[in-house]
Amino acid sequence: MSMPYNQTILKYFLNxxxxxxxxxxxxxxxxxxxxxGDMVKLYLKVDPETLVIQDIKFQSYGCASNIATASIxxxxxxxxxxxxxxxxxxxxxxxxxxGLPPVKIHCAVLAVDALKTAIENYxxxxxLLKEKIPTDESTVTKRLRxxxxxxxxxxxxxxxxxxxxxxxxxxxxxxxxxxxxEQFFANVKDxxxxxxxxxxxxxxxxxxxxxx
Ligand code: FES
Numbered sequence: 340m341s342m343p344y345n346q347t348i349l350k351y352f353l354n355x356x357x358x359x360x361x362x363x364x365x366x367x368x369x370x371x372x373x374x375x376g377d378m379v380k381l382y383l384k385v386d387p388e389t390l391v392i393q394d395i396k397f398q399s400y401g402c403a404s405n406i407a408t409a410s411i412x413x414x415x416x417x418x419x420x421x422x423x424x425x426x427x428x429x430x431x432x433x434x435x436x437x438g439l440p441p442v443k444i445h446c447a448v449l450a451v452d453a454l455k456t457a458i459e460n461y462x463x464x465x466x467l468l469k470e471k472i473p474t475d476e477s478t479v480t481k482r483l484r485x486x487x488x489x490x491x492x493x494x495x496x497x498x499x500x501x502x503x504x505x506x507x508x509x510x511x512x513x514x515x516x517x518x519x520x521e522q523f524f525a526n527v528k529d530x531x532x533x534x535x536x537x538x539x540x541x542x543x544x545x546x547x548x549x550x551x
Contacts, residue, residue, distance in 0.1 A: 343440045343443075344403060344404075344407075344440070345436075345437045345438065346437075347407075347435075347436050347437040348403065348404065348407045348436050348437065348439065349403075349407075351406070351407035351410040351411055351436070352403040352404075352406050352407045352410075355399075355406050355407070355409070355410040356410045356411075356413060356414050357395055357396050357397060357409075357410065357413035357414065357417070358396065358397060358398065358399075358410075359396045359397075359398065360382055360396060360398065361382035361383070361384055361394055361395075361396050364382040364383055364384060365383055365384055365385045365387075365461055365465075366382075366383045366385070366457050366458070366460045366461035366464065366537070367380065367381060367382050367383070367457060367460065367533070368380070368381050368453050368454075368456035368457035368459075368460055369381075369453070369485075369530060369533055369534070370449055370452045370453035370456055370485045371449075371485045371486060371487035371494060371530075372401070372445055372446070372448075372449040372485075372487075373484060373485070373493060373494040373497060374445040374449075375401070375402075375445060375446070375492075376487050376491075376492030376493055377399075377400055377401035377402065377405060377446070377449065378399075378400045378401065378487060379397055379398070379399045379400065379401055379405060379409055379449055379450055379453045380397065380398045380399075380453070381395070381396070381397045381409070381413075381453040381454055381456075381457045382394075382395065382396045382397070382457070383395055383457050383458070383461060385421060385461055385465075387465070389420065390420045390421050390422070390467075391418065391419065391420050392416050392417055392418065392419055392420070392421060392424055393417075394417070395413045395416050395417050395454075396413070397409040397410075397413055397450075397453070399450075401446055401449060401450075402443070402446055404439050404440075404443035404446035404447060405446040405447070405449055405450055407436055407439075408429070408432050408433075408436065408439075408446060408447040408449075408450040408451070409450040409453070411432055411435050411436060412427050412432050412450055412451060412454055413454075415427055415432075415435075416454060421458050421461060421462070424454065424458060425455065425458055427451060427454060428451060429444065429447040429448045429450075429451040432447050432450070432451060433447050452485070456485075459537075460537035463537045463538055463539040464537050464539070466539075468539055471539060471540070473540055474506060474511070474538045474539075474540050474541055475506065476504050476506065478538065479504050479506065479511060479513070479535060480496060480501075480504065482534045482535060482538075483495055483496050483501060483513070483531065483534065483535075484496045484497070485534070486527065486530045486531055486534055487530075488500050488527070489523045489526060489527070490523065495515070495527065495531075499516070500515055500516050500517065500527070501513060501514065501515055501516075502514050502515070502516050509540060509541055509542040509543060510541070510542065510543040510544075510545065511535050511538075511541055511543070511544050511545070512544075512545045512546075512547055513531050513535070513544070513545070513546050513547065514547045514549075515527060515528075515531075515546060515547070515548060515549070516549055517548050517549060518548055518549055519548040521548075524548060527546070528546040531544065531546050532544045532546065
């Protein structure tokens with residue numbers, strides 16, 4: 340059997356840093372990979388004066404590459420300002436890790452996307468956006484691309500689980516092709532709400548099951 344991982348990746352996978360949850364986080368992001376259906380959740384604590392990331396933690400439901408990448412990028416991000424942390428890319432994480440197997444690049448992208456989204460969510464909820472672009476259907480669709488359809492293990496947009504998005508005066512309604520009592524409806528609902536509600540101009544998110 341061949342071992343596809345180098346020593347650095349193995350070290351981070353076996354002893355991951357910053358694993359866990361933060362109580363009362365200032366921002367979170369749950370990002371699902373459209374490529375493999377795995378998920379990672381990231382928590383941030385940010386100093387409101389200096390915008391320095393004081394604490395950062397993650398929980399991964401992904402593979403070794405995802406855990407190793409999340410581990411290394413959270414180490415790099417801790418103590419940096421959110422502006423500095425935005426510069427962290429999957430390419431730089433991949434370099435620090437000594438190179439992931441090419442089929443595992445999406446796992447690094449997933450971890451970095453979770454960091455980027457958590458920072459973005461922080462900016463949305465703390466009045467820090469440079470441009471206040473009103474939320475439209477494309478913004479919502481883009482965000483829903485990282486909510487995973489648990490039955491099919493792919494995102495809810497490409498698996499056609501969403502059959503309508505209405506946005507009006509601060510309320511987003513997402514219509515899903517699921518029954519209210521269906522297994523996973525509650526999970527999908529929670530994730531959609533978590534994903535959409537940080538948007539700066541959104542006050543309410545409703546997930547409407549089929550038939551309503
Ligand atoms: Fe899904 Fe790596 S295969 S995160």
